[in-house]
Amino acid sequence: MNPLVGVAPTSSDPLVTLIVLTYNQAAFVEAAVAAALAQTYPNLQIVISDDCSTDATPGLVRALVAKLKTRHEVVITTTPRNLGVGGNLSHAIGLARGELLIMSAGDDISNPERVSTLVVEWERAGRVCGLFSS
Numbered sequence: 001m002n003p004l005v006g007v008a009p010t011s012s013d014p015l016v017t018l019i020v021l022t023y024n025q026a027a028f029v030e031a032a033v034a035a036a037l038a039q040t041y042p043n044l045q046i047v048i049s050d051d052c053s054t055d056a057t058p059g060l061v062r063a064l065v066a067k068l069k070t071r072h073e074v075v076i077t078t079t080p081r082n083l084g085v086g087g088n089l090s091h092a093i094g095l096a097r098g099e100l101l102i103m104s105a106g107d108d109i110s111n112p113e114r115v116s117t118l119v120v121e122w123e124r125a126g127r128v129c130g131l132f133s134s
Contacts, residue, residue: 017098022106041115049092
């Protein structure tokens, strides 16, 4: 069993930021955001950054976050104009507070233990990197 699942944050639990990048993903974004909000890791900031979608993506994200209860800090943002994936990622990183950043897309549905599992591996590796994508 993963030692980080289902425990309240302690001073030894590093703050981790899960970045969810979205752009015109109305068909998938609700499942992706629900999976992000369902993460079991106890000390998590979730940054959802939309890159000026022209579809219903931003509204769906805001409505779902308002509807679902989560213990995680959630930041929802929109880029000032369409910046592309790299620009959207840079925008999101500017809002991240975590020691470790985990990247996800608006059509990625993460297992609830995704962040916990990556933190265990990051710590096992001596915390040598600061951004994971899996």
